[in-house]
Amino acid sequence: MKPTGAAQMAGVAGDPIAHSLSPSLMAAWIEAAGLDAIYSPFRIARSDAETFFRALARTQCAGLNVTLPHKQTALAVADQVSPAARAIGAANLLTFRDGIIHADNTDATGFLSALQARGVEPARGPALVLGAGGAARAIVYALGQAGVPEIRLSNRSRSNAADLARDLAPNARIHDWDDRDQGLDGVALVVNATSLGLSGGSDLAMDWHRAPADTIAADSVYKPLQTGFLRDAAACGLGTVDGLGMLIGQARPSFEAFFGISPPERIDAHALLQAMLEPAS
Numbered sequence: 158m159k160p161t162g163a164a165q166m167a168g169v170a171g172d173p174i175a176h177s178l179s180p181s182l183m184a185a186w187i188e189a190a191g192l193d194a195i196y197s198p199f200r201i202a203r204s205d206a207e208t209f210f211r212a213l214a215r216t217q218c219a220g221l222n223v224t225l226p227h228k229q230t231a232l233a234v235a236d237q238v239s240p241a242a243r244a245i246g247a248a249n250l251l252t253f254r255d256g257i258i259h260a261d262n263t264d265a266t267g268f269l270s271a272l273q274a275r276g277v278e279p280a281r282g283p284a285l286v287l288g289a290g291g292a293a294r295a296i297v298y299a300l301g302q303a304g305v306p307e308i309r310l311s312n313r314s315r316s317n318a319a320d321l322a323r324d325l326a327p328n329a330r331i332h333d334w335d336d337r338d339q340g341l342d343g344v345a346l347v348v349n350a351t352s353l354g355l356s357g358g359s360d361l362a363m364d365w366h367r368a369p370a371d372t373i374a375a376d377s378v379y380k381p382l383q384t385g386f387l388r389d390a391a392a393c394g395l396g397t398v399d400g401l402g403m404l405i406g407q408a409r410p411s412f413e414a415f416f417g418i419s420p421p422e423r424i425d426a427h428a429l430l431q432a433m434l435e436p437a438s
């Protein structure tokens with residue numbers, strides 16, 4: 158239906174924002190659910206973010222997804238913060254009720270949903286997380302919540318991995334970046350949470366022959382969908398989970414928080430976004 162003057166409203170704020178897939182996904186869910194609702198992209202400069210969030214909280218807007226570079230500002234501006242957002246140190250979801258701003262982080266549960274959708278049980282063995290930025294923090298938090306028995310970390314800047322371990326995984330073993338393949342011995346899950354593999358950049362190379370045959374490789378990068386990291390793992394016969402699963406997984410609880418219902422199951426969100434990323438030539 159076409160939105161009316163009584164439409165529910167939500168959106169996504171970031172800078173840049175034009176690349177975001179969230180508006181297309183949310184629009185498909187809104188249409189399929191027959192909601193009178195709008196989900197808008199907002200390009201907001203870093204210096205305007207706090208003012209923007211506070212002003213929007215005083216409107217009829219239900220909330221916002223928040224992406225780079227505003228995830229820390231979103232946390233700082235909130236009146237109420239979920240345990241996940243507090244532990245991760247970043248918020249990707251703000252909801253507004255009576256002028257009160259609530260911050261949450263659904264990247265963590267989104268990552269676990271992506272594994273679950275592919276039948277991957279993270280607690281079945283050790284996990285190696287590559288990276289120590291915002292995505293890695295959400296993923297390590299998620300793995301801890303899921304009861305992963307051993308977390309291994311490797312990051313280009315070892316000090317950032319040490320900070321991540323201190324905050325979220327005190328028992329993690331840290332491998333120097335150049336020795337990251339050592340983390341593959343006996344591993345069950347390997348996650349690329351670096352920005353390596355993004356279109357136009359370098360790939361993340363691993364010696365996949367060193368990993369057990371039932372290892373799963375998961376990527377947070379989804380542009381391109383088939384990163385070199387996943388392609389190489391698949392070529393060694395390993396199972397893979399692409400980065401769209403995490404994106405869709407964080408969007409579902411966001412939709413529920415904004416509009417009070419689950420996204421309609423009949424929309425194949427992965428196929429929808431894959432078609433946007435890989436248009437038929």
Ligand code: NDP
Binds near residue numbers: 290377
């Ligand atoms: P950050 O900038 O916070 O972190 C970037 C990470 O990549 C750091 O660990 C950094 O290492 C590492 N890195 C960057 N360049 C290199 C390089 N040349 N060699 C080795 N390591 C490198 O970004 P985010 O954590 O927010 O995002 C990481 C990726 O995850 C992005 O591709 C993003 O698109 C994706 N993402 C996907 C989501 C999804 O829903 N699928 C959600 C959120 C993010 P160092 O500490 O040394 O700088």
